[in-house]
Amino acid sequence: MRLRRQSEISLAGRWNSIPENGMFNGAALIKIEDAVVSYREDVALRGVSLSVGKGELVGIIGPNGAGKTTLLTLVNGLGKLLQGRVEVLGYPLQKGCPAFLRRRIGYVPQIQNIDPRMPVSVREVVMMGRYGRLGLLRRPGPADRRVVDSMLRLVGVSHLATRPIGHLSGGEQQRVAIARALAQEPEILLLDEPTAALDRRARVEIMTLVSEIHRSRHLTTLMVTHELKTAAAVCDRLILMKEGRIWAQGTPAEVLREGVLDLLFGGENMIVNAVALQ
């Protein structure tokens, strides 16, 4: 979908100024104010403001191209702001994200097709999550191996630790990706569609895992997802995005109403509503 051009940006920024519910409260670990991001002439975010409190599990939902992934990239410092302000863990990210901050933010990207011939074991993949803390030149020690083993256990793949990563199912690979992000012991966890391309059973299992991790570790978590029904059950708050803007946010009960979903998903609403509200 082609979005508006840059000439409309400044106006867009004012439309979506700071929402009343919960912006910039004292304990917020993520503060985004009036963020505008564009990729050449495509404007991906048009003045988004958002505050995420310590320990919150926030789901971001919306149709394709809404700007959900772009919003996540702002939090890990990979997004380029044209306008606005981003503050994460108390640090402004106007000029990217310094390494010491990046290792405090775990990022689970959308699942990639991994070549089954890739000669890397599950344990080695999870260990890669430690290198942000270790630095590339230091070898992992017993403490690092203990963290890796405990993350393998946490996500339920200890029995697969020596297997090549490409020999795992999609759901198992997603568990490993989550373990790798957690191995760096982050304070914020970002998940981009952790159930994409998985079958129904694996989708439920991964959403349950995300919820359990959140419950046991109180990790501030931001998750892009299309799993409306499960997101409603596990998230403290939902952010509804469309065309680079936040359309609504609040508790799942506040935002997952049929009228809102109709507006959000337009022609796709029949399917979405059936999934969300069954």
Ligand SMILES: Nc1ncnc2c1ncn2[C@@H]1O[C@H](COP(=O)(O)OP(=O)(O)OP(=O)(O)O)[C@@H](O)[C@H]1O
């Ligand atoms: N690297 C890029 N270069 C150019 N345009 C991009 C790039 N990444 C995203 N866009 C555009 O920015 C807009 C928002 O993309 P984004 O990936 O943030 O949306 P999304 O809501 O995550 O979509 P999806 O659900 O399909 O993953 C889209 O119009 C997309 O085409």
